[in-house]
Amino acid sequence: MKKTLAIIGLGLIGGSLAIALKGFEDYEIVGVDVSQPTLRYAAEHGVGDRVTERAEEVLPQADVVALALHPQGILDFLAANRDRFKPGALVWDVCGVKTAILEGAQGLPDTVDFIGCHPMAGTEFSGVEHAFGEMFQNSHFLMVPRTGSKPEHMALLERLAAYIGCKDVCRTTPEAHDALIAYTSQVMHIIAVAVCDDPDLFSCRGFEGSSFRGCTRVAALDVGLWTQLFSLNRPALLTVLDRLLDNLQSYRDALASGDRQALADKLARSAARKRQMELPGPDLLG
């Protein structure tokens, strides 16, 4: 008999997971959502092996449960369903902050192995109709185990991450995760929205190139989700934002001074740091 892998929440990420995980080992992929249009779309488009609105019927049978809700939705779901999980189950989430989620998971019974996860993938769209199975290709899968997390569950998540196409799995702590994500993801979103607040936004049509499109792409964000992510990670995000403001001000001062050599020296240093990173760009064309 097949084992059950339930995905709670069939939005952009949960829906993509439900597509990408089909055929994974001997698991039946069961999608759970409260929205009838979402369930209908998922059923009609093969998002998961089957779908249901009844979490309370799936949870007692589920060997693995992936929580793909907004952060507050995850906390609420854990609180409301703490006694419904199958003893010995692996429960994990896909949320972009980890400290707050792992605090919420402390309320679970000892029989449930909760491991915080964060597949670093997504688009600027939301909803199951934008889900696609290739979403996780070449992305990083971050894993935040707890004291007592079972090695076989960590190994299972590593196989699962490889199956959906992630290029690596990084294990980290909730604090390190949230500090680094404030920098690599959250501040990028703050930059994108701040750039779009410029009064010249609409007059610049016809003058934008790939650097502008690349920087502002994520500004069309899911407001509810990102309000939660930013708020739940406020101290780390404020720290990184202040560092960015300082670094931008430093470039402003170098430019305003009129000292071309000082500006060139600064640019050379930053460009060398970027080259040393050797990150693949998402787009090499102009």
Add this chain to the structure above:
Amino acid sequence: MKKTLAIIGLGLIGGSLAIALKGFEDYEIVGVDVSQPTLRYAAEHGVGDRVTERAEEVLPQADVVALALHPQGILDFLAANRDRFKPGALVWDVCGVKTAILEGAQGLPDTVDFIGCHPMAGTEFSGVEHAFGEMFQNSHFLMVPRTGSKPEHMALLERLAAYIGCKDVCRTTPEAHDALIAYTSQVMHIIAVAVCDDPDLFSCRGFEGSSFRGCTRVAALDVGLWTQLFSLNRPALLTVLDRLLDNLQSYRDALASGDRQALADKLARSAARKRQMELPGPDLLG
């Protein structure tokens, strides 16, 4: 007999132009550069129809001259060769600032029709070995005519822009060009280098997603080129940088206040502005 279209400077942009323009109407594409390795590479890889190091021999025959040097190189070239251009020739440049270049072009004889241009394409690489003919596909071609610029030359540039794949040609003034480019291009580069100055840059390996790659891609910039572009457009760039600093500070304050509704309202406003722009992203995958 074929007409002559000379491209001065076979770097990333000039080399890509020389490839993309082959076969354009009845023009022979002649690439001009002072570097022997560049000329050898260009000749061996079919960059243009032929190449030469002798600008002084090509200019008196050239019906069209494209200047694809760094900004100061263009100003120096115009000063050194003002009397070598063929009477009636169209001379244009590809530089990312226009006020300074058009001031330099005022020293040309009345017989030369100089039109400022800016094909908005490029990559984070430099040099002829990174040139490719598809560079200009779907990019904007900005044109800054002068009083007295001939309609037939503007029409020629419009056909040329279409031939290399540009999606449109926008005519503008030097001042409007430089103000908008400060926003859409120059500040994006300042953001990218400032983000790379963060002390967490190297510890974030494994934690970066597409928003980080998209925002920082252009940080690996050509230091000499961008020092000139920023410096030649200092007032406009400072104005836009100050607006960005204000908009970032405003997000910082909203976050620090702890007022989730105020933060959500700000995000909703910015995201709606971005959606209203409907710019195609360079990358829809996570």
